Amino acid sequence: MSVELMVNQWIEAAHERGASDIHFEPLDKDDRLRVRVRVDGELRGIETVNDGRKVIARLKVMAGLDVNERGVPLDGRIKFSPSGGGRGGLDLRLSTTPCMGGEKAVLRLIDSSRLGLSLEDLGYTKRMLDLYRPHTQAPYGLLLHVGPTGSGKTTSLYAVLTSLNRTEVNIQTVEDPVEYDVAGITQTQVSHDLGLTFPKVLRALLRQDPNVILVGEIRDPETAEIALEASMTGHLVLSTLHANEAVGALIRLIDMGMTPYSIAYALRCVIAQRFARRLCEQCRKKVAPPEALARLVGNRPLYTGEGCKACQRTGFAGRIPLYEYMPMSDALKKSVYGETTPDALQAVASRSGMITMFEDGVEKAGAGLTTLEEVLRLTRGLRTSPRSTAHRRPTTAMPSGAAPRPAAPRPAAPVRQTGAMPRPTSQSDVVPGVRPAPTRPGAPRPPRPPGVR
Ligand SMILES: [Zn+2]
Numbered sequence: 001m002s003v004e005l006m007v008n009q010w011i012e013a014a015h016e017r018g019a020s021d022i023h024f025e026p027l028d029k030d031d032r033l034r035v036r037v038r039v040d041g042e043l044r045g046i047e048t049v050n051d052g053r054k055v056i057a058r059l060k061v062m063a064g065l066d067v068n069e070r071g072v073p074l075d076g077r078i079k080f081s082p083s084g085g086g087r088g089g090l091d092l093r094l095s096t097t098p099c100m101g102g103e104k105a106v107l108r109l110i111d112s113s114r115l116g117l118s119l120e121d122l123g124y125t126k127r128m129l130d131l132y133r134p135h136t137q138a139p140y141g142l143l144l145h146v147g148p149t150g151s152g153k154t155t156s157l158y159a160v161l162t163s164l165n166r167t168e169v170n171i172q173t174v175e176d177p178v179e180y181d182v183a184g185i186t187q188t189q190v191s192h193d194l195g196l197t198f199p200k201v202l203r204a205l206l207r208q209d210p211n212v213i214l215v216g217e218i219r220d221p222e223t224a225e226i227a228l229e230a231s232m233t234g235h236l237v238l239s240t241l242h243a244n245e246a247v248g249a250l251i252r253l254i255d256m257g258m259t260p261y262s263i264a265y266a267l268r269c270v271i272a273q274r275f276a277r278r279l280c281e282q283c284r285k286k287v288a289p290p291e292a293l294a295r296l297v298g299n300r301p302l303y304t305g306e307g308c309k310a311c312q313r314t315g316f317a318g319r320i321p322l323y324e325y326m327p328m329s330d331a332l333k334k335s336v337y338g339e340t341t342p343d344a345l346q347a348v349a350s351r352s353g354m355i356t357m358f359e360d361g362v363e364k365a366g367a368g369l370t371t372l373e374e375v376l377r378l379t380r381g382l383r384t385s386p387r388s389t390a391h392r393r394p395t396t397a398m399p400s401g402a403a404p405r406p407a408a409p410r411p412a413a414p415v416r417q418t419g420a421m422p423r424p425t426s427q428s429d430v431v432p433g434v435r436p437a438p439t440r441p442g443a444p445r446p447p448r449p450p451g452v453r
Pocket of ligand 1: 280281282283284305306307308309310311312313315316
């Protein structure tokens, strides 16, 4: 079989399986090449072939790259049409890196069919979407999505842009790289070779009368500062940030030197996201929750995947996102002026409208979309996970001599109050310039300062 045909078949097969990436890596000096695909977040082998260098060269030709340039990392794009036609074009991003034995190439598959996705298609629960959607329709402010690489942040933000994309709205983006190509949106790619950095492009596009701005990622203080400023001066700004949980976005902004004032006034909400494996619909079945977990999930029924032919005996097929939603409530705005340890901020957020990833996961597990084990696996180590709370709350309430049982989650622990810390309530707690939230029920709400929703 020709190398051309082989490469096409790998791409088609990977696309069929819903893979996100294809890896091509030289194994040895004998020019053998291993091909693997990432499906549902896990790497799986396809095959090992000879003629590795020819395969890499073919990929570089497809991406319009110089096949003779082997000593430096390269990036390129491929527009691929599956042989059967049908499902339309597939956007591929190729990256190569020199390594022992030659070059390693990774193809990222960008399914343009995900482009048409609306907010409703993204796996938000109705409850969360009802809370989140008004932020996306606001005339100004900052919306942040956080999560690990490959957690669907860009797809989420593009769904918002798609919902706003009409003649009356000028939408501009600065990205590294531009992942989706969308008509009606001005997209600019940063280029370090040309000196087109995030801050530089962002400053330029602010002079172009934008309504909505997407900043691919906030990585440095300068970008953060411009993004916050833009969102306080009549622009809706969408961006991503590297953090594991929603409260981490606040910590990052504070670490980057952003003032409490700009964070409190600019930020509308933070969404943290990551993918869970979706239960196979062919073989999932109801199970009674294990006794230790029953109260944790409110005695809801749970599901498991028995494994069948359709899911290759894994019990899972595809992925479902889990989300954490953290609105910048008045209480949270106030607290960024005060004690900004992660625990303190988390405690305030939990008391003022946050839906944690664990809660979202339990809801989805109860709906048969994934398993509780999967939710626990993904939220382990997060500030809001039941396990980490059990771990962090030491032995104060333990009778002497009783050892904590680390393995079992504490079924009775109310998730809402995890990590809650006693909070001072004296007047010194109130920072000048910030209006305190009313403390008496029924007390009239003070008028909001300008720039705050
Ligand atoms: Zn199955």
